[in-house]
Amino acid sequence: MANTNCKPEDTLNKQDQIQSAYAEGNYKYALRLLDDLVESAGPIPEWDRYRAAIMYKLGETAAAFDAYRQAFALQAENQNRIFNDVLMMAQSQYLASSEFGEKDEQVTDFISWGANALCEAKRRGEVLFRNGDFEAALVELEAAFAHCPTDSELANDIAVILYRLGNTAEALAMFQVAHKLGGSTELVATNLLEVLEHQIDVAAIDAASDSLPMAEALPPGRVVKPRIDGNYLHYPDVSLEVCIGDAMYQRNSSADCFVLGKTWGMVEALLKQLPTPPKRILELGIWKGGSVVLFNEMFVPEKLVALDFNTNVTKYLVDYVSQRKNIALSLGVDQADKKALHQLYVREFVGQKLDLVLDDASHFYEQSRASFEALFPLLAVGGIYVVEDWGWAQWPGDHWQVNEGGDYFRDRKPLANLIIELTLLAASQPSLVAGVVVESGSVYVRRGPANIESDLDLDSLILNRGRPIPKLY
Numbered sequence: 001m002a003n004t005n006c007k008p009e010d011t012l013n014k015q016d017q018i019q020s021a022y023a024e025g026n027y028k029y030a031l032r033l034l035d036d037l038v039e040s041a042g043p044i045p046e047w048d049r050y051r052a053a054i055m056y057k058l059g060e061t062a063a064a065f066d067a068y069r070q071a072f073a074l075q076a077e078n079q080n081r082i083f084n085d086v087l088m089m090a091q092s093q094y095l096a097s098s099e100f101g102e103k104d105e106q107v108t109d110f111i112s113w114g115a116n117a118l119c120e121a122k123r124r125g126e127v128l129f130r131n132g133d134f135e136a137a138l139v140e141l142e143a144a145f146a147h148c149p150t151d152s153e154l155a156n157d158i159a160v161i162l163y164r165l166g167n168t169a170e171a172l173a174m175f176q177v178a179h180k181l182g183g184s185t186e187l188v189a190t191n192l193l194e195v196l197e198h199q200i201d202v203a204a205i206d207a208a209s210d211s212l213p214m215a216e217a218l219p220p221g222r223v224v225k226p227r228i229d230g231n232y233l234h235y236p237d238v239s240l241e242v243c244i245g246d247a248m249y250q251r252n253s254s255a256d257c258f259v260l261g262k263t264w265g266m267v268e269a270l271l272k273q274l275p276t277p278p279k280r281i282l283e284l285g286i287w288k289g290g291s292v293v294l295f296n297e298m299f300v301p302e303k304l305v306a307l308d309f310n311t312n313v314t315k316y317l318v319d320y321v322s323q324r325k326n327i328a329l330s331l332g333v334d335q336a337d338k339k340a341l342h343q344l345y346v347r348e349f350v351g352q353k354l355d356l357v358l359d360d361a362s363h364f365y366e367q368s369r370a371s372f373e374a375l376f377p378l379l380a381v382g383g384i385y386v387v388e389d390w391g392w393a394q395w396p397g398d399h400w401q402v403n404e405g406g407d408y409f410r411d412r413k414p415l416a417n418l419i420i421e422l423t424l425l426a427a428s429q430p431s432l433v434a435g436v437v438v439e440s441g442s443v444y445v446r447r448g449p450a451n452i453e454s455d456l457d458l459d460s461l462i463l464n465r466g467r468p469i470p471k472l473y
């Protein structure tokens, strides 16, 4: 029972004595003074933290941890400090226990408790960030950073969000913090580069300059060409078999050789159009995995994401991807589903602009048009959007001209409609589309500097003096 006659000055006096005893390493005496203080003044929540520290010094780790837990629950305003104390305690305990080869359950408990609180805030922040809810993500990540002010990755994430929210000055200051904290220079530099690239975009729009050296805005990389042997393309660890027409259906991928649904000539045509090797690639249409493997081996990209509405892909591709951190497959995604495309982009590319989008999926007009409207704005300035096999309705031969491409294509509108529209778009919106190159196999659309925040609406962007654009049927 507390002695309610205890005077405030006595309490202050006792507190000083406890602190001095603790500082002098006289922990038992400090504990006795603390017990006396509680006896005379009643429980004082902020002293639970001191009790915990004293118990810890006395080797009573379990009691110390309980006191910290209690303090943490009761003192919202002191949670950061308590958290840091616990982390430090956990760290030294961990080091001690690993030195003596012991496995102390209490230590594991400390560590997981501290790490959980931090990870939870971090995890919530990252999910919000990926979903594009930058403001809410900032709140969570800043809370996590307050708990762990030496985490350079967190500082870096916060900087990226600040930039996305338009706080450029604060973002740059935070990048500096991340750098000083000794985080991955490469990560910080990559993000800074992204900021600079965006600044270049903005400057380009301001200047409305057609002569901007766009290709040079992308940093250089490398192209690793395969050794070509007949229908096979060989890389040191994996090969590709070129299969077009019926062979695409008849041949199957294996662990070391993947079916590729395009010729080497088509790949060379693509290489000619790329200003530099693309770092961030989104591919539509996976089939038997050959193009995913080829683009990964050939461009060594920072990130390659491939989607398909089919949910079954060859297990050999799944194995290939699972051994690499830079590739992600997104299955069950329809290329016409703009919302799904946006979610995928935010999740996988975390807002970083794309260098190459390759549409080799349905080859249907409406679906391919929807993908273009959603994805073209997400390209970096100078980035390339490729629509493959656009001319199937014009291809020669009875299969295409008499049998109309079989059941798959027969009742479909020609994809050539989209290519006509893209050409007209280049003339109507020159700052958006810097150029269109039409080749017999594919069309290549180059992104201009105009900043577009939403999906394109081709109907309103293509100008024709108010008159309709004729359609091919």
Ligand SMILES: C[S@@+](CC[C@H](N)C(=O)[O-])C[C@H]1O[C@@H](n2cnc3c(N)ncnc32)[C@H](O)[C@@H]1O
Residues within 6 Å of the ligand: 259, 260, 261, 262, 284, 285, 286, 287, 288, 289, 290, 291, 292, 307, 308, 309, 310, 333, 334, 335, 336, 360, 361, 362, 363, 367
């Ligand atoms: C021509 S294959 C892709 C070939 C592959 N890119 C290559 O070069 O080896 C077309 C792929 O697109 C997928 N696809 C068809 N329609 C689609 C749609 N609406 N959305 C997403 N994928 C689709 C098919 O399942 C198929 O795997």
